[in-house]
Amino acid sequence: MATSLRVHRGGEGGPLLLLLHGLGATGDVWAGWSQLLDHSWPGRWIAPDLPGHGGSPPLPEYTFDSLAEALTPLLAPADRPVVLGHSLGGVVALALAARTPVTAVVGLGVKVAWTEQELDRTAALAKRPVTWFGSRDEAVDRHLRVSGLGGLVTADDPAATRGVREEDGRWRLALDPGAFGVGAPDMAGLLARANTEVRLARGEQDPMNTDDQLKQYGVPVITLPGLGHNAHVQSPAECLPLLGTHLTGDVPSR
Incomplete structure (x- = not known):
């Protein structure tokens, strides 16, 4: 699987x-971090x-x-990575830390409280067949809405275009609908x-979470003023300090 995953890379050592x-x-949402990470x-x-x-x-199944x-x-035994995950990625980061040595995890925008109605809806979405569109523009528009990136990236940004694919003259989201079936995280168990x-x-x-919902787990909680669910796309510079002491001293001003 590792060799077939599409991976963006930068830096060295x-x-x-x-x-x-x-x-x-997709991994393209981190494009705005590249220059910041070069320095920091x-x-x-x-x-x-x-x-x-x-x-x-x-x-075959998404958990x-x-x-x-x-x-x-993707990780060598000696890597001990710092993992920054957004939403679903934040939960996967915690699951990864249970499998392999990890130096630190930062979970950004993780939804920790789920209603039965929300879980029923996501379970239904996971069982739906792929939706096909007659044009790339229609598919990109749906991708931006599903990923919450509408208004944050343009339709020609890689974060938009890499989220769709063309097959036999029709367009679809690159997202496998089955991924909606991951369900709600057991945050206490994962932590x-x-x-x-x-x-x-x-x-x-x-709107996906509150300070009180996150603070109940007894780990440090950081609230980023003025930002929304996709804070890492809205303002990479304001999110970069989430990496804390793992950064070098050369942190660009916001």
């Missing part, structure tokens, strides 16, 4: 920073498309553990298994 996108998105991250970084997203192949398992071959430094963060205007 160590330590390793692993960047994980959210449901429906002391080693290399990788940003894969999660299985069933973008240019990475699907899985947080199966997604984490698909990522482990207990992670056995590493964990921070949770959210944009102040993120």
Whole structure:
């Protein structure tokens, strides 16, 4: 699986920073971080498309553990990466930390409270067949809505165009609908298994979670003023300090 995952890379040497996108998105959402990391991250970084997203192949079944398992071959035993994951990626980061040594996890925009109605809806979405569109523009528009990137990136941005694919003159989302079936995370269990430094963060205007919901887990919680669910796309510079002491001293001003 590791050799078939589509992966963005930058920097060189160590330590390793692993960047994980959210449901429906691709590794292209981290493009705005590249120049910042050139100045502020002391080693290399990788940003894969999660299985069933973008240019990475699907899985037979989607769970947080199966997604984490698909990522482990990307890591050498000595890497001990710092992992920054957004939304779904934040939960996968915690599952990954239970499988392999990780220096630290930052979960940004993780949805921790789910209603039965929300879970029923996502389960239904996971069982739907692929939706086909007559044009690339229609497919890109749907991708931007599903990934929450509407208004944050343009239709010709790689974060938009890599989220769709053409087959036999028709267009579809690159996202495998089955990925909606991951369900709600067992945050208490994941945190207990992670056995590493964990921070949770959210944009102040993120409707997916609240400060109180995140603070109940007893780990540091950081709220980013004025930002929403896709804070890492809105303002990479304001999110960069989430990596804390793992950064070098050369952090660009916001």
